[in-house]
Each structure stands twice: as C-alpha cells, then as structure tokens.
Amino acid sequence: MPDRTHEPSLKSWLETANEEGCEFPIQNLPYGSFSTIGSGRRLGVAIGDQVLDLRAAVETGIIDLGQYSETLRSPTLNALMAAGRGAWAKLRFSLSDLLSSETPSLRDDQTLRAELLVPISETSMHMPFDVSEYTDFYASRHHAFNVGSMFRGPENALPPNWLHIPIGYNGRASSVVVSGTPVRRPKGQVKGPNEDVPRLAPSARFDIELELGAVVGVPSDHPLTVAEAFENIFGYVLLNDWSARDIQAWEYQPLGPFQSKATATSISPWVVTAHALEPFRVSTPDREVPLLPNLQDVGPMLYDIALQVSLVPANSLETVISRTNYREMYYSAAQQLAHHSSCGCPMRVGDLLGSGTISGPERENRGSLLELSWGGKDPVEVDGGTRSFIEDGDTLILRGHAAGDGFRIGFGECSGQVLPATDIRATDR
Structure with missing residues (x-):
C-alpha cells in the first residue's frame, strides 16, 4: 500500500x-x-x-x-x-x-x-521497553577531537583507531532510567594530580552527555551488514549518559569507563520510530580514511534532528546551554550496530546503543559540560551564576525534533535532577 x-x-x-x-x-x-x-x-x-x-x-x-x-x-x-x-x-x-x-x-x-x-x-x-543490553559509543568527531585536545593536544586528539571503527564500551542496562527519575551524585575513587593516593569522594566533575539512543527491534546472531543493521533498528530516544569525569580520569586506563558511567543513563519516555524519521535521513560526512567494506555507508543513515540541552539550577530559570544536530555524527547507529555484531556478538530485542556525545563545530554546539567549560577553565553562564560541572539540585533537560513541512517530529523531554551524594559505609572489620 x-x-x-x-x-x-x-x-x-x-x-x-x-x-x-x-x-x-x-x-x-x-x-x-x-x-x-x-x-x-x-x-x-x-x-x-x-x-x-x-x-x-x-x-x-x-x-x-x-x-x-x-x-x-x-x-x-x-x-x-x-x-x-x-x-x-x-x-x-x-x-x-x-x-x-x-x-x-x-x-x-x-x-x-x-x-x-x-x-x-x-x-x-x-521505561518504554525492557533494556536487554546497553552499549555507549564515542562517535562524534567534534566531541572526540575536543576531548582529545584537552588531554593530548590537538595534534594527537584522535586515537589511531578512531577514523576506522566506532569506538564503544559495554555499559549497565540496569542503570538505564526513564526521564524524570532523579539521579544521585556518585561517589567513587578520585585522585588529583598532586595527590599520592586516591580517595573516596563524591564526584566534583559530574557531567551530562547529549546523545541519541537507537533501540534494536530485530535480534541477530551473525555479523550484520550496515544495510541489515539499519533495518533492524526499531526507533530512537533521547539519551543522557551521566558521567563522573573525575572518577573516569582515575579508572579509565587501561580498560575504559566503568564506575564513572554506571550511575545512570536517562532516556526519553517516547520511542520515535525509524519509520517516522524516514523523510529526515542525511548522509554521514566525507571520510578522510576509507572505511573497511563491512562499515561503508549504503545510503543516508543519519537524521536531521535538532537537539538542545538546558540547565535549570534549583529555584532558578532554565538556560539553554547547547544546541546541535544529530547530523553532525561521524558514524551512524547502523554502522555502530554492524560493528557491534562483526565478531559474532548476538544482538537482542531491546538492546540500546548510545550514539556518544553529539557535538558540533562551534562552542555552543558542544554536547557536554566538559567541552562547554573546556574542562572547567571557561565556565558556562546560567541563570543566577555559572557552571563548570553539575551542582546538586540542577536539572538537566534534553530536547530534540526533526522539522518537516509544517510539522515536527518531537521526542519530548529527557530530564533528571541531580541529588546530593549519600554516604558509603566502610566495611565492618
């Protein structure tokens, strides 16, 4: 029909x-x-x-x-x-x-x-679906370049593998929560540059990551082509992968994020179907390095989705701190899913793939406070003050929509308020 x-x-x-x-x-x-x-x-x-x-x-x-x-x-x-x-x-x-x-x-x-x-x-x-597994990626070139520049300088910003594969890590499905769920500030091991040993403390550099989450609808037990992967995605949600940057800085070498990403991942309550987004497909950017055949594009597989992040301090007004677009991504969700399955990894109904932080070329397009404040050196103006990272009582709100001819395809809100950390009891001896 x-x-x-x-x-x-x-x-x-x-x-x-x-x-x-x-x-x-x-x-x-x-x-x-x-x-x-x-x-x-x-x-x-x-x-x-x-x-x-x-x-x-x-x-x-x-x-x-x-x-x-x-x-x-x-x-x-x-x-x-x-x-x-x-x-x-x-x-x-x-x-x-x-x-x-x-x-x-x-x-x-x-x-x-x-x-x-x-x-x-x-x-x-x-929660609109039961999350089977959760994987988060690092697939925005602007984000990867910004973060790499902070820590390694612009000449070494991108890891050697970045232009060849969508880098990711396996997260905790149990930590995915629906929009509106409060998020407790995490405690963990942190170690400052002038400290000899780590200490247990609340994260002082708690952050957000503006992402789009792809929801797998068709299971698979074999390596997928990019075309097959695209067809297997049921729909998309807004996704905030809350991140404790100071905990991450201490723990991530050599195996990557662990506790720093296990606090919570918030998603919007409405799943916008891939079918609804079909008219808004756009192509990934030109490649500096040709991708291997199993990851090459077979058509426009990103979407033109305008995105924004707002921060609302307790008892204050909302400030939009970032505006960007999903079309800025370097790798599409289909390429991420194809890569995920390439070693034979079975994919399940309800698997959730986070795009990774979505950032654009300008400061106002950056999808995390780490980038917006450049590691805390250039705080962001908000109602009633500034922010380098999230303070207790702050509410973060993600919004997004694709603009049609006289209508928009909206996602609703993905929000969460940060509550103070709680004590961690010492082990009885």
Missing part, C-alpha cells in the same frame, strides 16, 4: 495534533509505556496532547493487528518489536488511518474517545 503517513497534508481530527510546534502530530506517532491513577502500566501512542491507550484499542476492536494484536497488551514494547517489521508497519498504518481527520470511527464516537484517550498531563511515564 502507498505510505501516506509522512505527508504534510495529513491532519488529525484531534486539533492539538495539528497545532504549530506540536511535538506529536499524526506524522510522528511515538510509543511509550504509561499509567494513570488507579490503573496499571500499558502501551500508548502520543498524539497531540493525548495518549491513545493501545491495550484498550485492541480490546475494543478498533485496532486489529491479527496475530500481532496480543503484543499490544504488554506493558512494554519488547513483544511488538520482536514481532518484526511487518507488525511495526501494520500498526503505524492502522494508527495513521484511525487518527486521520478523514476517518470517522473514533472521530465521531465521543464515548469511545473518552475510553481510549488520556491527557498526557494526567499520565505517569515508565
């Missing part, structure tokens, strides 16, 4: 979905897991300022996915993702038709609308 789901002329009977600047127009239709007072978790799709209850839609019969209908009774997206691309497309087409201004079945049934629609403002959002 022809795919009309991206057409700018497509309108919903729900007027808030047609308003200028709406994050969730009918062209988007992102999925999440929500609850309301007195009800359990269930899947929903965001439309305008409402959530369409997918479980109720199946039970009333207004959505019929045949053999895949049962996947919508689950509280998370894993069963739907495991059903494969055919089920994903069938659901998107069904929802687009149901919510279109041309379709009367739900539009003209006020009783059914009251049963199926819930204002977003009255929901509590939960």
Whole structure:
C-alpha cells in the first residue's frame, strides 16, 4: 500500500495534533509505556496532547493487528518489536488511518474517545521497553577531537583507531532510567594530580552527555551488514549518559569507563520510530580514511534532528546551554550496530546503543559540560551564576525534533535532577 503517513497534508481530527510546534502530530506517532491513577502500566501512542491507550484499542476492536494484536497488551514494547517489521508497519498504518481527520470511527464516537484517550498531563511515564543490553559509543568527531585536545593536544586528539571503527564500551542496562527519575551524585575513587593516593569522594566533575539512543527491534546472531543493521533498528530516544569525569580520569586506563558511567543513563519516555524519521535521513560526512567494506555507508543513515540541552539550577530559570544536530555524527547507529555484531556478538530485542556525545563545530554546539567549560577553565553562564560541572539540585533537560513541512517530529523531554551524594559505609572489620 502507498505510505501516506509522512505527508504534510495529513491532519488529525484531534486539533492539538495539528497545532504549530506540536511535538506529536499524526506524522510522528511515538510509543511509550504509561499509567494513570488507579490503573496499571500499558502501551500508548502520543498524539497531540493525548495518549491513545493501545491495550484498550485492541480490546475494543478498533485496532486489529491479527496475530500481532496480543503484543499490544504488554506493558512494554519488547513483544511488538520482536514481532518484526511487518507488525511495526501494520500498526503505524492502522494508527495513521484511525487518527486521520478523514476517518470517522473514533472521530465521531465521543464515548469511545473518552475510553481510549488520556491527557498526557494526567499520565505517569515508565521505561518504554525492557533494556536487554546497553552499549555507549564515542562517535562524534567534534566531541572526540575536543576531548582529545584537552588531554593530548590537538595534534594527537584522535586515537589511531578512531577514523576506522566506532569506538564503544559495554555499559549497565540496569542503570538505564526513564526521564524524570532523579539521579544521585556518585561517589567513587578520585585522585588529583598532586595527590599520592586516591580517595573516596563524591564526584566534583559530574557531567551530562547529549546523545541519541537507537533501540534494536530485530535480534541477530551473525555479523550484520550496515544495510541489515539499519533495518533492524526499531526507533530512537533521547539519551543522557551521566558521567563522573573525575572518577573516569582515575579508572579509565587501561580498560575504559566503568564506575564513572554506571550511575545512570536517562532516556526519553517516547520511542520515535525509524519509520517516522524516514523523510529526515542525511548522509554521514566525507571520510578522510576509507572505511573497511563491512562499515561503508549504503545510503543516508543519519537524521536531521535538532537537539538542545538546558540547565535549570534549583529555584532558578532554565538556560539553554547547547544546541546541535544529530547530523553532525561521524558514524551512524547502523554502522555502530554492524560493528557491534562483526565478531559474532548476538544482538537482542531491546538492546540500546548510545550514539556518544553529539557535538558540533562551534562552542555552543558542544554536547557536554566538559567541552562547554573546556574542562572547567571557561565556565558556562546560567541563570543566577555559572557552571563548570553539575551542582546538586540542577536539572538537566534534553530536547530534540526533526522539522518537516509544517510539522515536527518531537521526542519530548529527557530530564533528571541531580541529588546530593549519600554516604558509603566502610566495611565492618
């Protein structure tokens, strides 16, 4: 069937979905897991300022996915993702038709609308999928060059392998939390340049990383081509990989980040599907060094997604501290997934791949405070003062959208407030 789901002329009977600047127009239709007072978790799709209850839609019969209908009774997206691309497309087409201004079945049934629609403002959002594994990458050239320049000088900024492979490390799936979850400042071993031995202390250089997370929907047990990897990605979320820079500086040699990245990784509650982002595909940059055949591009596999970071000090106003775009990445999520599988690593439904910090060429495009303040030497102006790194009580908010012709594909917010560190009890002797 022809795919009309991206057409700018497509309108919903729900007027808030047609308003200028709406994050969730009918062209988007992102999925999440929500609850309301007195009800359990269930899947929903965001439309305008409402959530369409997918479980109720199946039970009333207004959505019929045949053999895949049962996947919508689950509280998370894993069963739907495991059903494969055919089920994903069938659901998107069904929802687009149901919510279109041309379709009367739900539009003209006020009783059914009251049963199926819930204002977003009255929901509590939960993790949209069960994270099987979590891998974070280091795939923005601007970010890698900035960080490398700080520590090794611009002439040695990029490691020798950086232009050949997307560098990554395996993180903790258990530490991934949904937007709005408070984040406790970590304690760990730190060692200053003038100290002889390390000490246990709260991180004084706690930071954020502005990223996009790719959600694997199709499992694999063999090395993937880049084209296969692209097709296996269900959708994308905003991702903040909270980072304790001082803990990282002490522990990362020789094996890389460990405790410095294990505090929390926040994701936005809405998964924007790869299908919804299809019109916004753009190419990766020209290569200085040709990639090996298994990592070469086979088409535009990045997306034109405008991103920003805001910082809100306790009892103060919000300040936008960074603006950048996902199109600045050097490696796409498809290349990251293909590389991840290249040694035979099985990939599972619900695997999460963090893009790595997304930075652009200018100071205001940097996706971390480490870069924005240049290691603390050039603090960032915020309401009521400055910041080199995150202070207790600060709330960090990530936002992003792709701009269409008269509509936008929004991700909602990915936010978290930093709470003070707690004591770590010494081992009894």
